[in-house]
Amino acid sequence: MQTQSSPDTLAAVAAVNLVKVYGTGDTAVRALDGVTVGFDRGRFTAIMGPSGSGKSTLMHCLAGLDTATSGQVLLGGSDLTRQPDKVLTKARRERIGFVFQSFNLLPQLTAAANITLPLDLAGRRPDPALYDRLVTTLGLTGRLTHLPSELSGGQQQRVALARALVARPEVIFADEPTGNLDSRSGAEVLSLLRDSARDLGQTIVMVTHDPGAAAYAHRVVLLADGRLAGEIHSPDIAAVTDALQSLAAAR
Numbered sequence: 001m002q003t004q005s006s007p008d009t010l011a012a013v014a015a016v017n018l019v020k021v022y023g024t025g026d027t028a029v030r031a032l033d034g035v036t037v038g039f040d041r042g043r044f045t046a047i048m049g050p051s052g053s054g055k056s057t058l059m060h061c062l063a064g065l066d067t068a069t070s071g072q073v074l075l076g077g078s079d080l081t082r083q084p085d086k087v088l089t090k091a092r093r094e095r096i097g098f099v100f101q102s103f104n105l106l107p108q109l110t111a112a113a114n115i116t117l118p119l120d121l122a123g124r125r126p127d128p129a130l131y132d133r134l135v136t137t138l139g140l141t142g143r144l145t146h147l148p149s150e151l152s153g154g155q156q157q158r159v160a161l162a163r164a165l166v167a168r169p170e171v172i173f174a175d176e177p178t179g180n181l182d183s184r185s186g187a188e189v190l191s192l193l194r195d196s197a198r199d200l201g202q203t204i205v206m207v208t209h210d211p212g213a214a215a216y217a218h219r220v221v222l223l224a225d226g227r228l229a230g231e232i233h234s235p236d237i238a239a240v241t242d243a244l245q246s247l248a249a250a251r
């Protein structure tokens, strides 16, 4: 296991000495304590670590959904932390895709309209071949005219995934993307993420607690107490489980 990660400004997305403090004074929590890590283009990385280690905070800061206290977030080499809100919003809309547990589907739109919404907002049309492939692979063919309230949790999650992938963003951030899926659907989603990295050169960053899910990634980045605690390249379930157990034992 390696414990070093150099700042890599050529990475698709990178954190440089990122610090995030919630609250002030005695109650302040240092959720990120100087994290420097890069995520290479076309690679699928899982972020893992004990509960409260800063995984979600890191991903939210990388995705521009939360503001770091200090440090930099680089997207394609440019510093997101110094951009005006308008530029940040545009970058989020056009260059970044999100697959979060809370789905964030619009309740009044059909599944199909939810999937194409980010493209519609950007005045772009979906690539029909990619759209068809995603809808078929994700088992949504018979569900496209349904509203989110008419879909199961797993189906909603797959709509959110199709929405993130169809726009072909440079970077996709996924927070427990298989959390609500049965094991077969979960395996399909993870394969799809890995294929998207390989075939479309997308950069995928996924937070997960599941060593089985992490084993689909090219690399696992470990966090503990808001700091980088190691990396595993070409992870398998046993190596990930061992690393998590070592982190838990060190607490």
Ligand SMILES: Nc1ncnc2c1ncn2[C@@H]1O[C@H](COP(=O)(O)OP(=O)(O)OP(=O)(O)O)[C@@H](O)[C@H]1O
Binding pocket: 022, 023, 029, 030, 031, 049, 050, 051, 052, 053, 054, 055, 056, 057, 058
């Ligand atoms: N909005 C907030 N206000 C105050 N503290 C927060 C806030 N969000 C997170 N924290 C704290 O920051 C630390 C890191 O939280 P974070 O959610 O990033 O951890 P995590 O590794 O994603 O945890 P989990 O695996 O339980 O989801 C925790 O101590 C948490 O309590």
